[in-house]
Amino acid sequence: MACLMNSLIVPVQTLVKTLNLGTLSLGKCRMNAGEPAALTRMFTLKKSGIDYVGQVRVRPENPAVRIEVFNGSYFEEFEQLPAVVLDNLTEKVLRQVLKDKELPEEAKALIREHLEEQEPELNLDIAETGSERDLDKIFERLNTEYFNNRIQAKVLWGRDVKSRNKSGFRYGSYDERKKLIRIHPRLKQDFVPLSVLELTVYHEMCHQFAPSYKKNGTWQSHHPEFKKKEREFKDFKDARNWEKHNWHRLLLPSEENAELVTVPIATAIDLA
Numbered sequence: 046m047a048c049l050m051n052s053l054i055v056p057v058q059t060l061v062k063t064l065n066l067g068t069l070s071l072g073k074c075r076m077n078a079g080e081p082a083a084l085t086r087m088f089t090l091k092k093s094g095i096d097y098v099g100q101v102r103v104r105p106e107n108p109a110v111r112i113e114v115f116n117g118s119y120f121e122e123f124e125q126l127p128a129v130v131l132d133n134l135t136e137k138v139l140r141q142v143l144k145d146k147e148l149p150e151e152a153k154a155l156i157r158e159h160l161e162e163q164e165p166e167l168n169l170d171i172a173e174t175g176s177e178r179d180l181d182k183i184f185e186r187l188n189t190e191y192f193n194n195r196i197q198a199k200v201l202w203g204r205d206v207k208s209r210n211k212s213g214f215r216y217g218s219y220d221e222r223k224k225l226i227r228i229h230p231r232l233k234q235d236f237v238p239l240s241v242l243e244l245t246v247y248h249e250m251c252h253q254f255a256p257s258y259k260k261n262g263t264w265q266s267h268h269p270e271f272k273k274k275e276r277e278f279k280d281f282k283d284a285r286n287w288e289k290h291n292w293h294r295l296l297l298p299s300e301e302n303a304e305l306v307t308v309p310i311a312t313a314i315d316l317a
């Protein structure tokens with residue numbers, strides 16, 4: 046049985062909203078014990094009289110959302126690249142999953158975040174160029190210093206949500222297929238040490254250096270090889286220590302963050 050994961054390497058394509066993806070029915074939701082944000086759900090797509098089977102997995106790791114269709118011939122139904130079909134399908138499936146009233150808030154938050162990230166970037170900060178928080182400069186510096194310039198990725202500021210995060214703070218993310226690193230815009234703030242911003246970019250670069258793999262059926266992102274590389278960053282300990290004591294300050298939208306505000310104790314999850 047052919048299996049296509051959303052990890053194909055293709056250029057970023059404009060989403061084609063009018064694709065006829067087929068009639069979607071979701072199977073039962075399986076939650077992972079002890080992981081409120083993690084779920085697996087099978088689905089079927091009825092198209093041209095055939096039932097295609099696939100599954101969606103959501104988990105607080107990188108990537109947060111993984112969709113696969115087990116019948117590779119599904120993608121032969123389309124003229125568009127499989128990755129484009131998969132992007133559209135991902136959106137369709139996630140929107141359907143979100144309608145489930147039983148879905149834990151943590152899982153909902155991950156899905157919403159994923160959907161938001163698929164929207165076009167609105168704040169590509171041209172004004173930032175030249176400042177010490179210039180992401181391209183940080184990326185280039187780290188690439189030379191730690192990776193022999195082997196990492197190939199684009200790095201962008203993500204979009205900020207104007208509300209308080211409930212599911213922990215996500216410093217950055219790495220989209221393997223698009224080779225795209227997104228950094229949370231709240232890390233632009235002056236109270237965030239530069240080393241913390243650098244470590245975030247570095248961490249996401251490590252995801253390309255030490256890719257995720259499957260072990261006993263689960264995806265391992267922050268595996269031993271990854272962690273070994275991550276600890277090579279010169280300010281690793283200081284930056285992690287700062288994060289440990291200050292992550293709650295990052296849960297608030299930037300402009301409300303001028304003064305330290307007490308927020309309810311939540312669990313910091315390394316979602317990146």
Ligand SMILES: [Zn+2]
Pocket residue numbers: 107248252266267316317
């Ligand atoms: Zn990570």
